Amino acid sequence: MKSIVYFPGPAALPLSKAIRVGDHVYLSGQIPMRDGKPLLGSIEEQTHAVLIAISETLQRADSNIGQVIKITVWLADLNNFEHFNQVYREYFKEGAYPVRSTVEAKLAFGVAVEIEAQAYSPIE
Numbered sequence: 507m508k509s510i511v512y513f514p515g516p517a518a519l520p521l522s523k524a525i526r527v528g529d530h531v532y533l534s535g536q537i538p539m540r541d542g543k544p545l546l547g548s549i550e551e552q553t554h555a556v557l558i559a560i561s562e563t564l565q566r567a568d569s570n571i572g573q574v575i576k577i578t579v580w581l582a583d584l585n586n587f588e589h590f591n592q593v594y595r596e597y598f599k600e601g602a603y604p605v606r607s608t609v610e611a612k613l614a615f616g617v618a619v620e621i622e623a624q625a626y627s628p629i630e
Contacts (some may be wrong), residue, residue: 544615550584553593569627576624
């Protein structure tokens with residue numbers, strides 16, 4: 507059986523930021539943070555911050571954003587859907603977009619977006 511590798515989350519929270527199980531990497535939902543505090547800027551700024559954090563976490567797990575196969579998005583306001591998508595398209599290649607679900611929800615700390623990701627990243 508292949509090993510499981512845990513990537514710790516914030517010390518104050520009982521969760522892992524990511525877990526690698528063989529060829530799969532699972533990320534906890536990421537919210538926009540800057541200097542350890544929630545980033546409450548525009549939806550575009552928050553989306554960039556979350557996708558950069560996801561990319562950095564995947565790199566620590568020997569993966570990358572191009573290997574993401576499934577995304578779950580929570581938006582605090584679905585009126586931000588198009589603005590969110592404008593930024594999202596900058597991070598994923600057209601024709602190879604991950605499967606995705608997007609829902610509206612009240613989010614922690616008053617942020618506008620939270621994103622959870624799963625990647626298929628074969629170990630060489």
